[in-house]
Amino acid sequence: ERERIISIYRKAGAVHGEIAQVRLADQRLGEVSIWSSTLNLSGEAAVVWAFLDLTEELNAKRELGELNASLEARVQQRSAALEQANRDLSDALDTLKRTKNELISAEKMASLGSLVAGIAHELNTPIGNSLLAASSLADHVKEFDAVVAGGAMKRSDFNRFLVDIAMASNLVVGSLHKAASLIASFKQVAVDQTSDQRRRFDLEHVLRDTLATYAPRLRRANCRIELGVTGTIELDSYPGSLGQVINNLINNALFHAFDGHAAAAITIAAHKGEDGMVTLDFADNGAGMSQDVLKRVFDPFFTTKMGQGGTGLGMSIVYNIVTGMLGGKIDVTSEPGQGTVVHLNIPPVAPRRDVAAIKGDTDPKIAA
Structure with missing residues (x-):
C-alpha cells in the first residue's frame, strides 16, 4: 500500500483521498483516507500528510450492504412464496367455484327429481280413476252385448245401460281433464325451472x-x-x-x-x-x-x-x-x-x- 500511495504522489504531485489499508495503533488492520499537500517552509519544500481513519465507517457501509443484500434476498424469497400462495389460492378459488356450480346443478337436478315424483304421484289418482271407469265401461258393454244377444232386451235395461255409460264416461272425461290440467301446470313449472x-x-x-x-x-x-x-x-x-x-x-x-x-x-x-x-x-x-x-x-x-x-x-x-x-x-x-x-x-x-x-x-x- 505504501508503494502504491508514493507512486500516486510522484505521478500526480499530491494524493487526494486515496483509501489504503494500514496497521492501526492497536495492531488491527484498518482503512484510512490519505491526503497530501506541499508547503514552503522557510524556503524549503515540505510535504504534509493527513490520514483520516475510515475503518468504522467503511465497516458499517459493508455491513449495511450485506444487510441490504440479505434483506433483498429474503424479500425475493417472501415474494416468491407469496406468489405461490396466491397461485394456490387462485386454484383453490377456481376449484371452489367449480364445486359450487356442480352442487348448484345437482340441487337443480334434485329439484327436478322432486318435480317428477310429484307429477307421478299427483297423476296417479286421475289416471287410476280413468282406468277404473274405463274397465267398468268395458264390463257394462259386455253385459249389454250379452243381453242384446239373448234377445231379452228391455227398455229399463237400455236406460240403465245409458246411465251407467254416462257415469263412467263423465268420470273418464273429468279425470282426464284433471290429468291434462296437472300436466299443463307441471310442464310450465318444468320449463320455468330448467330455463x-x-x-x-x-x-x-x-x-x-x-x-x-x-x-x-x-x-x-x-x-x-x-x-x-x-x-x-x-x-x-x-x-x-x-x-x-x-x-x-x-x-x-x-x-x-x-x-x-x-x-x-x-x-x-x-x-x-x-x-x-x-x-x-x-x-x-x-x-x-x-x-x-x-x-x-x-x-x-x-x-x-x-x-x-x-x-x-x-x-x-x-x-x-x-x-x-x-x-x-x-x-x-x-x-x-x-x-x-x-x-x-x-x-x-x-x-x-x-x-x-x-x-x-x-x-x-x-x-x-
Whole structure:
C-alpha cells in the first residue's frame, strides 16, 4: 500500500483521498483516507500528510450492504412464496367455484327429481280413476252385448245401460281433464325451472303450480301449507328463478325446521305495497334458529346438518337469485322455538341483466 500511495504522489504531485489499508495503533488492520499537500517552509519544500481513519465507517457501509443484500434476498424469497400462495389460492378459488356450480346443478337436478315424483304421484289418482271407469265401461258393454244377444232386451235395461255409460264416461272425461290440467301446470313449472326465460306471469298461479309439485312430499311430512296472495299481482320477471327460491325455502324448512314436530305448517303470504314492490313472506312454525346460526344463514356451504345430506348452498342460492336475478332484497327473522320467517321484497319488473353472469360466476353472499 505504501508503494502504491508514493507512486500516486510522484505521478500526480499530491494524493487526494486515496483509501489504503494500514496497521492501526492497536495492531488491527484498518482503512484510512490519505491526503497530501506541499508547503514552503522557510524556503524549503515540505510535504504534509493527513490520514483520516475510515475503518468504522467503511465497516458499517459493508455491513449495511450485506444487510441490504440479505434483506433483498429474503424479500425475493417472501415474494416468491407469496406468489405461490396466491397461485394456490387462485386454484383453490377456481376449484371452489367449480364445486359450487356442480352442487348448484345437482340441487337443480334434485329439484327436478322432486318435480317428477310429484307429477307421478299427483297423476296417479286421475289416471287410476280413468282406468277404473274405463274397465267398468268395458264390463257394462259386455253385459249389454250379452243381453242384446239373448234377445231379452228391455227398455229399463237400455236406460240403465245409458246411465251407467254416462257415469263412467263423465268420470273418464273429468279425470282426464284433471290429468291434462296437472300436466299443463307441471310442464310450465318444468320449463320455468330448467330455463331462465323471462315472461309476464300471475304470481299466485306460479306459486300454486310450484306448490302442487310438493303436495305428495308435504303430505308425507304431515306438513300443512297455506298460500295467501292479496289481489292480482302480475310480474314481468323470471318465474323459474322465483320457483327455485320457493323450492329451496320449502326444502330448507322440511329438512331443518320440523324434526319431531307434530303439527308442521308453512305459510306463504304475498301483497303489493304502496311503493309498488311485492312483499312475499315465507313462514314456518318450526324449531327456529339461534342468533349464531341466523348470522350465517346465507353463508355458502354452511349447514347445521353436515353429513346428513345438507349441502349448505340452499339459502346461499336463494340470496343470489333474489338479489341478482329478481333484483330484490331478502332478510330472515327467527328465534329458537319460534319458527322462521323469510322476507322477500322484489320489484314487479325484474332488472334486465346478464343471466349467465348472475347464475354462473356470482360468488355466494356471506351474511353480515
